[in-house]
Amino acid sequence: xxxxxxxxxxxxxxxxxxxxxxxxxxxxxxxxxxxxxxxxxxxxxxxxxxxxxxxxxxxxxxxxxxxxxxxxxxxxxxxxxxxxxxxxxxxxxxxxxxxxxxxxxxxxxxxxxxxxxxxxxxxxxxxxxxxxxxxxxxxxxxxxxxxxxxxxxxxxxxxxxxxxxxxxxxxxxxxxxxxxxxxxxxxxxxxxxxxxxxxxxxxxxxxxxxxxxxxxxxxxxxxxxxxxxxxxxxxxxxxxxxxxxxxxxxxxxxxxxxxxxxxxxxxxxxxxxxxxxxxxxxxxxxxxxxxxxxxxxxxxxxxxxxxxxxxxxxxxx
Amino acid sequence: xxxxxxxxxxxxxxxxxxxxxxxxxxxxxxxxxxxxxxxxxxxxxxxxxxxxxxxxxxxxxxxxxxxxxxxxxxxxxxxxxxxxxxxxxxxxxxxxxxxxxxxxxxxxxxxxxxxxxxxxxxxxxxxxxxxxxxxxxxxxxxxxxxxxxxxxxxxxxxxxxxxxxxxxxxxxxxxxxxxxxxxxxxxxxxxxxxxxxxxxxxxxxxxxxxxxxxxxxxxxxxxxxxxxxxxxxxxxxxxxxxxxxxxxxxxxxxxxxxxxxx
Numbered sequence: 001x002x003x004x005x006x007x008x009x010x011x012x013x014x015x016x017x018x019x020x021x022x023x024x025x026x027x028x029x030x031x032x033x034x035x036x037x038x039x040x041x042x043x044x045x046x047x048x049x050x051x052x053x054x055x056x057x058x059x060x061x062x063x064x065x066x067x068x069x070x071x072x073x074x075x076x077x078x079x080x081x082x083x084x085x086x087x088x089x090x091x092x093x094x095x096x097x098x099x100x101x102x103x104x105x106x107x108x109x110x111x112x113x114x115x116x117x118x119x120x121x122x123x124x125x126x127x128x129x130x131x132x133x134x135x136x137x138x139x140x141x142x143x144x145x146x147x148x149x150x151x152x153x154x155x156x157x158x159x160x161x162x163x164x165x166x167x168x169x170x171x172x173x174x175x176x177x178x179x180x181x182x183x184x185x186x187x188x189x190x191x192x193x194x195x196x197x198x199x200x201x202x203x204x205x206x207x208x209x210x211x212x213x214x215x216x217x218x219x220x221x222x223x224x225x226x227x228x229x230x231x232x233x234x235x236x237x238x239x240x241x242x243x244x245x246x247x248x249x250x251x252x253x254x255x256x257x258x259x260x261x262x263x264x265x266x267x268x269x270x271x272x273x274x275x276x277x278x279x280x281x282x283x284x285x286x287x288x289x290x291x292x293x294x295x296x297x298x299x300x301x302x303x304x305x306x307x308x309x310x311x312x313x314x315x316x317x
Numbered sequence: 318x319x320x321x322x323x324x325x326x327x328x329x330x331x332x333x334x335x336x337x338x339x340x341x342x343x344x345x346x347x348x349x350x351x352x353x354x355x356x357x358x359x360x361x362x363x364x365x366x367x368x369x370x371x372x373x374x375x376x377x378x379x380x381x382x383x384x385x386x387x388x389x390x391x392x393x394x395x396x397x398x399x400x401x402x403x404x405x406x407x408x409x410x411x412x413x414x415x416x417x418x419x420x421x422x423x424x425x426x427x428x429x430x431x432x433x434x435x436x437x438x439x440x441x442x443x444x445x446x447x448x449x450x451x452x453x454x455x456x457x458x459x460x461x462x463x464x465x466x467x468x469x470x471x472x473x474x475x476x477x478x479x480x481x482x483x484x485x486x487x488x489x490x491x492x493x494x495x496x497x498x499x500x501x502x503x504x505x506x507x508x509x510x511x512x513x514x515x516x517x518x519x520x521x522x523x524x525x526x527x528x529x530x531x532x533x534x535x536x537x538x539x540x541x542x543x544x545x546x547x548x549x550x551x552x553x554x555x556x557x558x559x560x561x562x563x564x565x566x567x568x569x570x571x572x573x574x575x576x577x578x579x
Binding site: 069072073074196197198199200202203205206207209210212213214215216217255259260261263 | 426
């Protein structure tokens with residue numbers, strides 16, 4: 001099946017979930033009435049949420065794809081590698097310190113880069129990085145950082161507690177549309193930059209040295225890609241908190257459909273991830289309406305079994 | 318004979334230790350050269366230094382008179398290709414996709430492969446007799462098939478000079494001969510200069526027109542097979558006793574192993 005056809009199917013699916021996302025919620029609004037003036041506020045709110053879901057889904061999935069390629073490890077993903085919790089910890093510290101929200105992205109970025117360097121070094125056995133050591137160090141760092149977050153919240157929390165715990169499990173509610181627009185810039189830029197590296201990612205995914213023999217400056221590309229994924233993850237953390245497994249589930253499913261070539265994998269995954277996230281968000285809002293389930297819980301419930309299957313069936317991707 | 322690659326007093330290795338200690342070697346246009354030597358003598362390190370996969374510590378290398386370290390890496394890879402022992406990857410690329418990657422040195426970053434690139438990949442696949450399984454995934458292939466695919470990828474780079482690191486190490490004798498015959502054919506018909514590491518001294522003897530024998534990071538002896546593969550050289554370098562007679566078919570040296578215990 002051709003790329004164009006796959007893209008159009010995904011685009012169609014996206015249109016369907018977007019419409020569903022606009023219609024469904026604590027209050028269902030018929031499609032015909034969604035553009036009416038009295039529904040304007042709800043419409044705007046839901047549209048922003050859908051946009052956030054699309055940005056978050058695409059950003060996390062493309063980060064997953066890029067990390068999986070440069071680390072040549074099918075289990076690499078910002079959440080599992082502790083990048084998300086590193087960024088989260090930095091954000092919590094800056095919240096408690098009362099630093100202006102404008103600087104939150106910067107703090108998140110520093111936290112993300114610091115944790116990725118930490119995990120990478122921990123996982124290194126000699127010059128090799130194995131599956132097990134990488135996941136293990138990612139999980140250790142994740143747990144350690146999450147505990148520090150909880151510790152800080154319980155000591156300094158009070159008014160911030162509710163906000164922070166909500167946010168730790170992921171939340172697509174856009175509390176500031178200007179922040180979201182601001183955040184979208186680095187995320188979109190990052191996704192585009194990773195797409196530019198498609199060819200390099202293809203070569204690196206069959207081996208670092210193989211890539212060198214194809215004329216690719218592997219070290220430079222690897223560093224650039226890791227920094228870009230940290231930038232994307234850190235930016236997303238600021239608007240949606242910590243959402244896990246998205247970078248694992250969607251890329252794996254799309255590799256089964258379109259194969260591992262990044263030139264086609266990246267655009268199809270962006271669309272598929274948007275469909276997935278908008279869908280998950282609809283579930284999170286409507287499943288136990290009016291109670292909202294954190295979206296990170298939904299992605300984890302779907303993601304954990306996928307992760308187990310991947311780990312069990314061997315890591316062919 | 319035109320000198321294609323002039324390696325002059327090259328040294329280098331990992332960390333602080335130099336594994337290669339001042340090697341000089343000329344690779345001539347049209348050579349079919351074998352690099353032999355015991356484990357740890359620096360064969361792979363030498364090839365990694367020459368192909369810029371490892372940083373050189375001393376010496377110079379010239380490709381047709383041009384310093385290779387001043388060449389753009391992609392331009393370098395348009396002329397010189399490398400086939401590693403085996404590729405193993407978790408990513409299920411198809412054979413066709415892997416071979417097309419050989420076109421990367423010729424492509425700009427966002428450029429998709431053109432029809433011409435596809436044709437070159439097809440040509441490489443047919444030269445290595447891999448056309449029949451071009452749509453299979455790389456992880457579905459046998460070791461021999463995979464080796465042909467990596468050679469096809471290197472050919473898709475359209476190199477003048479091809480390095481191979483033990484291209485026959487994972488293969489049974491039938492497939493060993495198949496691969497070496499293929500390389501010999503490419504050497505003769507496509508005028509491709511080939512340099513490869515070989516473990517099997519008799520294969521090196523039967524196929525190569527020149528052999529370099531490495532010992533402790535230096536060249537112990539280089540020349541035609543009959544000059545290098547003498548029982549004395551082998552005894553000194555490999556620390557093992559062998560008999561050398563002639564292969565009745567190729568008339569080249571044939572090494573006969575002598576078991577220490579019977």
